[in-house]
Amino acid sequence: MKLVGMVDPGREPGRRRIVIGVVVDDRVTPLTDVDDFYADLPHWLERARAVRHGTVPLAEVSLAPPVPASARVLCVGLNYRAHAAEGGFRAPEHPTVFGRWTASLSVDGVPAPVPANEPGLDWEGEVAAVVGARLCDAGEQEAEAAVLGYAVFNDLTARTAQKLTAQWTLGKNADRSGPIGTLVTADEAGSLSDGLRLVTRVNGEVMQDGNTRDMIFGVSELLSRISATLTLHPGDIVATGTPEGVGYVRTPPRLLRSGDVVEVEVDRLGTLRTPVTDASARSGA
Known part of the structure; x- marks a missing residue:
């Protein structure tokens, strides 16, 4: 569904x-x-x-976005070994969790503006899990059963702002930088551990080609670990991380600029398309 x-x-x-x-x-x-x-x-x-x-x-x-304004958007960084390695990081022993506000979310087809102080936005194609039941100190089996469904997500990142400090919040909350696609219920999408192919394209060129089976922490483990500290509620989003192939690690770095179009396609979940525009479009944010 x-x-x-x-x-x-x-x-x-x-x-x-x-x-x-x-x-x-x-x-x-x-x-x-x-x-x-x-x-x-x-x-x-x-x-x-x-x-x-x-x-x-x-x-x-x-x-x-198919979630309430009160939802928490919890993103997981460095959850694919190859992506951690390409950025010079060691694979984490614990999930690296940071937050977004729902105000940063957008939907398919909505342009993402590049802030004036950024050379561009970086792409991070992901799968987002939407929580369908209250989870507090949940085991992995309970957590898996609590997933309402999955959606394609693009964690568009303002790298200059992200790297100003050790906290990533500013760079991960640029206006309309969190496009999310149609929510496909878990019974139709299946389990991410089965392996869903994730492909990110910029102007038709493949930039990322990964698979959810390569995640370090699976969905059930992520939800279980998060719920040990904070209670998850229906409508909360957990974005599960991006595979290798982001733009800032390339030589030379490649970022999204006005006129570019980025698409993230995930098996069974569909394709999420985001045109990129300049900072003047922020007036409507």
Whole structure:
């Protein structure tokens, strides 16, 4: 089953409300407010599974991230050995977790602006896991069962800001730098440990070609370890890390600039497309 966030098409102009919709072929059926959806997931998932036909053409929908504004976005760095090595890091013994704000998220097709003080943005194609149940001190089996689904994610990074200090927060929260794709439920997507191929392309050229089976910490271990410190709630996102092939380690470094288009494609999850624009587009952030 495929789920999207969308602006309520029946809402009065100027009164924006985000709802969850069920995608069937090239059409979508709105379900309910995004907060209500995650507050009573069993009920709304049952309703969603009963949807057989979409009511609104997907092309006419204004998409939004498929999570509530209150969600935590927890990203995992250096979770592929080859990516850690290309940046000069040793493979971590513990997950390297940093945070994003939901305000930095965007969706398929929305341009990502390059901040004026950056030479460009770097790509980091990933798979994001969306939590579907409360997790506190969870074991790996409980954590695996709590995954609602997966989505393609691009952890676009402002490297200059990232490298100013040992804290990565600023460089990982540039305006509209966290595009996320359609949420595919876990029963349809399968397990990341089975191996989903992840390919990142810039202007059609392959930059990353990895596989989720190569993650150092799998999804269940990530969720379990995170829940030992902070309680996870339905709608929280855990971005599972990027494989090798990012831009800043290349000779010479290659970054995304205005006019470029970056695409991240993941088996069973689809393709996430992000055009890149200049800093003038930040006025609408």
